Amino acid sequence: MVKEPIEITQAQAQQKIKDYKGHQFFTVEFVKRTNNEVRKMNCRKGVRKGVRGGGLRFDPVSKGLVSVFDVPLGQHRFISLDTIKRVNMMGKRFIVTS
Helix, strand or coil, rough: CCCEEEHHHHHHHHHHHHHHCCCCCEEEECCCCCCCCCEEEEEEECCCCCCCCCCCCCHHHHHHHHEEEECCCCEEEEHHHEECCCEEEECCEEEEEE
């Protein structure tokens, strides 16, 4: 039985991703800033694999980004928080409305 998606605002979607704790998987669909392509990513937060300790050369929060680990690619990536379209987490499907 597929549950109907829950409609949430852009701000609520951003908060859900920012507040998501633990190393559980979630799926997010968003628009990439570089080429306006819609990207669907299966990812986790809090993964330290491959982190060398040099730190980032910029502040992702000030640019509206959140760091995640893209599981299928095995690489760290950023999600553009202001272009989120859908989020699947905690067994629930959320769709962002204007």
